[in-house]
Amino acid sequence: MKSYTCRVCGNRLFFENSVCVSCETPLGYSRAERDIVPLDADDRTYTDAGGVVWHVCTNLGLSGCTWLTTDAGGLCFSCGxxxxxxxxxxxxxxxxxxxxxxxxxxxxxxxxxxxxxxxxxxxxxxxxxxxxxxxxxxxxxxxxxxxxxxxxxxxxxxxxxxxxxxxxxxxxxxxxxxxxxxxxxxxxxxxxxxxxxxxxxxxxxxxxxxxxxxxxxxxxxxxxxxxxxxxxxxxxxxxxxxxxxxxxxxxxxxxxxxxxxxxxxxxxxxxxxxxxxxxxxxxxxxxxxxxxxxxxxxxxxxxxxxxxxxxxxxxxxxxxxxxxxxxxxxxxxxxxxxxxxxxxx
Known part of the structure; x- marks a missing residue:
């Protein structure tokens, strides 16, 4: 597994982290970037460098999936x-x-x-x-x-x-x-x-x-x-x-x-x-x-x-x-x- 780092505070992250335990930033996994990215604290979305808005997989509560999808309320690639x-x-x-x-x-x-x-x-x-x-x-x-x-x-x-x-x-x-x-x-x-x-x-x-x-x-x-x-x-x-x-x-x-x-x-x-x-x-x-x-x-x-x-x-x-x-x-x-x-x- 890769070693991930919080983009907000620099704390070490692990593959399944949904929140940084150091700065409490909500997190999601971007398959496109192959990285754990910080989410907006209010709507739990991530906007990438190209302006695309990503949402957390709807299975977050069911299976702990932190992966992102462009489909609001939809499944990520893995769950799909x-x-x-x-x-x-x-x-x-x-x-x-x-x-x-x-x-x-x-x-x-x-x-x-x-x-x-x-x-x-x-x-x-x-x-x-x-x-x-x-x-x-x-x-x-x-x-x-x-x-x-x-x-x-x-x-x-x-x-x-x-x-x-x-x-x-x-x-x-x-x-x-x-x-x-x-x-x-x-x-x-x-x-x-x-x-x-x-x-x-x-x-x-x-x-x-x-x-x-x-x-x-x-x-x-x-x-x-x-x-x-x-x-x-x-x-x-x-x-x-x-x-x-x-x-x-x-x-x-x-x-x-x-x-x-x-x-x-x-x-x-x-x-x-x-x-x-x-x-x-x-x-x-x-x-x-x-x-x-x-x-x-x-x-x-x-x-x-x-x-x-x-x-x-x-x-x-x-x-x-x-x-x-x-x-x-x-x-x-x-x-x-x-x-x-x-x-x-």
């Missing part, structure tokens, strides 16, 4: 991507809805920082939308299908999530991790659009045309191969090439965000331009080892309990290349031409 949410009578679902939306805002802010395009499905059929569903009344399966990401809001509850994590023998399970993984499925179909890229993806991850349900059944019946750490980032990644790609994409975002945060807060000096692979081997590996030791010093599990083998580094490098191409606007689509990154909210 949510296609389905719990109804107001579902108190448990609504309680879990807020941390889910917070994780989604984190995801979108990181994608913006990386320059990766995020298309709104209401404006573009190739876009993404989110169903944030409550499993109070019926089971919810987390997943992605044709641009729709489904999240089980029960995963916002620590006890539930930890129970599932232990049951599945996972070293890591968070709401943000779910969003990063599922959006990876979306970007695989969005960014791999030509034969050469598809061929390279199959070399690294395997043939994605393999029967998915059969792969699921095999994985839960037999588990991961004994030597899985030599080739995969996680046991779940061994299930099917789609899952391997999504897990790799999630770790690309984990690592990118963590390095930026360490630089923003003075734990690392900003490094000169280097390949993502070099950033991983020369910066992330030593940093994550140190952070793991810090966690152990406090009696916690490792912060980053993963082994990055050479095949995994190859996969991460491939994903980082796809992301860089997307940021450069060089993603091809046979029906729509080049896909250009969005620049504003």
């Amino acid at each position: 991507l949510t296609r389905t949410r719990p109804n107001d009578a579902d108190l448990e679902g609504i309680t879990n809805y807020a941390p889910a939306e917070r994780a989604k805002r984190h995801l979108i802010a990181e994608l913006d920082e990386l320059g990766i395009p995020i298309l709104d499905r209401t404006d573009d059929p190739r876009g993404v939308a989110f169903d944030l569903l409550s499993s109070v009344a019926e089971p919810v399966t987390i997943g992605h299908a044709d641009g729709i990401v489904t999240i089980d809001l029960a995963e916002a509850e620590d006890a539930h999530r930890e129970k599932v994590r232990a049951m599945l023998d996972e070293p890591y399970r968070t709401m943000l991790g779910h969003f990063r993984h599922e959006i990876g499925h979306y970007y695989e179909s969005f960014l791999i659009t030509d034969d050469d890229t598809r061929a390279r993806a199959r070399e690294l991850f395997g043939d994605e045309s393999e029967d998915y349900q059969a792969a699921i059944d095999r994985h839960y019946a037999e588990g991961a191969p004994a030597d899985w750490q030599q080739h995969f980032i996680s046991q779940y990644a061994t299930m099917h090439p789609w899952e391997d790609f999504a897990e790799t994409w999630a770790h690309y975002l984990h690592i990118s965000d963590s390095i930026q945060t360490a630089e923003e807060f003075g734990l690392l000096r900003p490094a000169p331009t280097a390949s993502f692979r070099e950033r991983v081997t020369k910066t992330w590996m030593p940093l994550s080892t140190a952070l793991n030791m810090m966690n152990r010093s406090m009696g916690y599990d490792d912060l980053y309990p993963f082994v990055l083998s050479t095949p995994v580094l190859d996969k991460l490098d491939f994903v980082a290349g796809l992301a860089a191409d997307a940021a450069a606007g060089s993603v091809k689509d046979s029906s729509a031409g080049d896909v250009e990154p969005e620049s504003g909210a």
Whole structure:
């Protein structure tokens, strides 16, 4: 995460701040400026340098959203991507809805920082939308299908999530991790659009045309191969090439965000331009080892309990290349031409 500063008093701010605790200025997050901006104390609006008036998202009270929109009384870009949410009578679902939306805002802010395009499905059929569903009344399966990401809001509850994590023998399970993984499925179909890229993806991850349900059944019946750490980032990644790609994409975002945060807060000096692979081997590996030791010093599990083998580094490098191409606007689509990154909210 970035380190933000109050434009009024210079106090340090954090991503979800709705008011400066030092000078009490009301605040909002401007996606267009990628910054936290001060709001007018009377009408809670922000006027940018171009004279455009911005309003706080109508979900401020419901989910704590501080993002700005040009539509008075409307939803911000992030909240607008949510296609389905719990109804107001579902108190448990609504309680879990807020941390889910917070994780989604984190995801979108990181994608913006990386320059990766995020298309709104209401404006573009190739876009993404989110169903944030409550499993109070019926089971919810987390997943992605044709641009729709489904999240089980029960995963916002620590006890539930930890129970599932232990049951599945996972070293890591968070709401943000779910969003990063599922959006990876979306970007695989969005960014791999030509034969050469598809061929390279199959070399690294395997043939994605393999029967998915059969792969699921095999994985839960037999588990991961004994030597899985030599080739995969996680046991779940061994299930099917789609899952391997999504897990790799999630770790690309984990690592990118963590390095930026360490630089923003003075734990690392900003490094000169280097390949993502070099950033991983020369910066992330030593940093994550140190952070793991810090966690152990406090009696916690490792912060980053993963082994990055050479095949995994190859996969991460491939994903980082796809992301860089997307940021450069060089993603091809046979029906729509080049896909250009969005620049504003």
